[in-house]
Amino acid sequence: MKIAFYNIQNIFHRHIELVGRYRDENRSRWIAEFETLLTQSERTQKQYDRMRVLSHFLEFDSEGQMPYFTIKNTMGQLRLRKGLDGKMSQASHLSDWEGWAKIDSLPINEIAIRNKAKVIKEVDPDILVVLEVEDRASLVNFNQHFLRSMGNSPYREIVFLGTNDPFGRGIGVMAKDGFDLESIRTHVNDLDGKDKTLFDVDLQEYRFRTSSGNCLDLLCTHFIDKDGHMETFKEGQNRQSEYIARLLARRQRDLSVHQIFMGTLNAPIYSSSIAPIFKENYLRDITKHPNFMGGLDKGKDADYFRLGAYKMGVNIQQRDYLMLSKELFGTVESCGLVRKGMWFKKQPKWDIFGSITSERGAASEHPLLWCQLGV
Numbered sequence: 052m053k054i055a056f057y058n059i060q061n062i063f064h065r066h067i068e069l070v071g072r073y074r075d076e077n078r079s080r081w082i083a084e085f086e087t088l089l090t091q092s093e094r095t096q097k098q099y100d101r102m103r104v105l106s107h108f109l110e111f112d113s114e115g116q117m118p119y120f121t122i123k124n125t126m127g128q129l130r131l132r133k134g135l136d137g138k139m140s141q142a143s144h145l146s147d148w149e150g151w152a153k154i155d156s157l158p159i160n161e162i163a164i165r166n167k168a169k170v171i172k173e174v175d176p177d178i179l180v181v182l183e184v185e186d187r188a189s190l191v192n193f194n195q196h197f198l199r200s201m202g203n204s205p206y207r208e209i210v211f212l213g214t215n216d217p218f219g220r221g222i223g224v225m226a227k228d229g230f231d232l233e234s235i236r237t238h239v240n241d242l243d244g245k246d247k248t249l250f251d252v253d254l255q256e257y258r259f260r261t262s263s264g265n266c267l268d269l270l271c272t273h274f275i276d277k278d279g280h281m282e283t284f285k286e287g288q289n290r291q292s293e294y295i296a297r298l299l300a301r302r303q304r305d306l307s308v309h310q311i312f313m314g315t316l317n318a319p320i321y322s323s324s325i326a327p328i329f330k331e332n333y334l335r336d337i338t339k340h341p342n343f344m345g346g347l348d349k350g351k352d353a354d355y356f357r358l359g360a361y362k363m364g365v366n367i368q369q370r371d372y373l374m375l376s377k378e379l380f381g382t383v384e385s386c387g388l389v390r391k392g393m394w395f396k397k398q399p400k401w402d403i404f405g406s407i408t409s410e411r412g413a414a415s416e417h418p419l420l421w422c423q424l425g426v
Contacts, residue, residue, distance in 0.1 A: 052230075052261065052424045055176035056271070056313040056373050058417035059167055062189045064156040066218040085109065104409050156185075162406055166414035168197035169404055170392040174421045177227050178259060179206070180271050182315055184223040187211035194225065208232045214253040214273075215239055222255050222271055229262040243290055250291055251275045254298075258308075265426050266307060270295070272314040274325075288316070288324035296327040303333045303376075309426070310334070310376040315417065317370050319359030335380035337373050337387075337422050338362060344387030345418075349400050361388065373420040386422035393418060 061069075085105045088098050171179065184190055190211055199205045206225035210232060213221045226232060238254040252273040259267040274291060276284040295312070302310055312334055318325045320336070328334070337343060338361050345365035347353055356363040367390065375383070391403050392414025407413055 052178075052426060053174065053176045053421060054178045054269075054311065054373075054424065055171070055174050055419055055421040056180050056182075056371065057171065057419040058182040058273075058315045058371060058415060060183050060415040060417065061159060061185050061220065062167065062193045063164065064158050064185060064189075066156050066220075069218055070157050082109065101409070104411065160411050162412040163414060164193075164197065166392045166404055166406060166412060168193070169406075170389050170414050170419050171198060172200065173389050173391065174419060176421055178230055178267075178269070179225045180257075180269060180313060181223045181225070182271070182273050183220040184211060185219060186221070187223070190223045190225070210235065210257075212237055212253070212255060213239075215248055215250060216252045216273075216275065217277060220252070220273075222253065222273070224257055224269075226259065231260045232257060233260050234258045241294070249294060251277060251287060254291075254295060261426075263426070265309065267309050267311060268302065269311045269313065270299075271312075272316075274314070274316050274318070276317070285322075285324040288318060288322075289327070292316075292325045292327040296330065299328075299333060309379045311379065312374045313372060313420070315371050319369055320372075321359060333376060334374040335377060337375065337380075337383065337420065338369070340380070340383050340386050340422075342383065342385050344385065346388075346390060346401055349402075367393075367418070371417050371420055373422060375422065379424060379426070382425040384423045384425050386420075388418040388420050390418040 085102060088094060088102050088105075091098070094102075181190070187209070190209055194206050194209060205227075207228050208224070208226035208230065210224045211221055212235065213219070224232065224235075234257070236256040238250055238256075239248075241249045241254075243249045250272065252275060254270060254272045257269045257271075259269065261267065272291065272295065274284075274288050278284075299310065299312065302308070310333070312328070316325050316328075320329060329336075343362065345361055347364035348366055352366055353364050355366060357366045357368075359368050360366040361369050365388070373386075390401055392407070393401075393403065393416060394407055394410045394413035395401065395403070396410075404414075
């Protein structure tokens with residue numbers, strides 16, 4: 052039985068504010084790279100292509116990123132005009148309505164979509180939990196058109212639940228034949244001591260029954276920084292972590308059910324803000340298993356271990372976690388992460404898919420975590 056967790060960062064379209072935030076974080080690096088290429092006396096075709104990509108990221112073609120469309124009725128047909136002065140094209144059938152609409156999401160590059168599927172198919176898990184999914188229809192279409200292949204059987208159970216996330220990102224669960232989803236529980240409405248929503252996104256619980264009769268409880272969460280204030284974010288992480296720790300402590304008493312906890316906590320393992328979860332000795336992080344595989348870094352940093360990274364030679368800061376109860380941890384046959392879909396912003400480098408030549412083709416900023424269990 053193989054279980055995987057992946058923060059996929061949307062499948063087909065992503066909220067425009069999240070795209071803008073990503074651009075802001077990388078703008079200085081893109082400017083430096085563009086200026087370096089610009090000052091060269093001679094450039095290769097590949098370097099010219101890179102400059103075109105960078106000019107798009109730096110919004111030299113800002114009209115293409117215009118978040119507004121004007122909709123106008125022209126001779127009985129709705130017409131769509133990009134921005135305020137762009138050329139109009141037909142949008143829909145007859146309507147008397149005229150006005151404008153704000154576009155809140157941008158399409159994800161098709162190469163990136165295919166790379167998301169390649170990451171998943173590399174592991175081919177029996178049960179897959181994915182974060183930051185836009186809707187169930189996207190998950191169904193992704194399964195049908197991108198995950199289905201001769202070597203990979205399709206997922207039969209496909210479930211999506213919305214969350215408290217302000218950008219509409221939900222959590223999806225997919226399972227193959229032989230893994231029956233018996234129940235789902237959401238904590239999206241749980242309140243803290245001040246009668247405010249406790250979870251920034253949600254804590255979701257899924258109970259699976261395997262064909263061999265084993266019962267699995269999967270818990271998944273996501274800690275996000277909604278307003279950019281680090282201290283407020285850490286306080287929220289700590290409140291959510293304490294709640295999860297208490298919940299897991301109660302579950303520890305039921306030895307008939309195997310427990311699995313996963314999520315993007317956006318903090319390294321030594322962070323005090325998520326310490327309550329890791330103080331609970333009931334759970335074991337798969338990165339601590341002797342069979343954990345991650346694909347080593349290349350170059351001078353390959354044998355180095357950074358504080359907060361996954362392990363020696365896998366030097367990316369740990370933000371994503373897959374943890375197992377003691378009994379389940381003892382059945383692990385193999386485990387690891389897949390980061391071939393991640394673009395490296397700077398050294399160290401690792402093996403990536405050949406189709407990824409820039410950030411635009413990257414599957415996600417997160418690796419996929421997986422474990423093979425002998426139960």
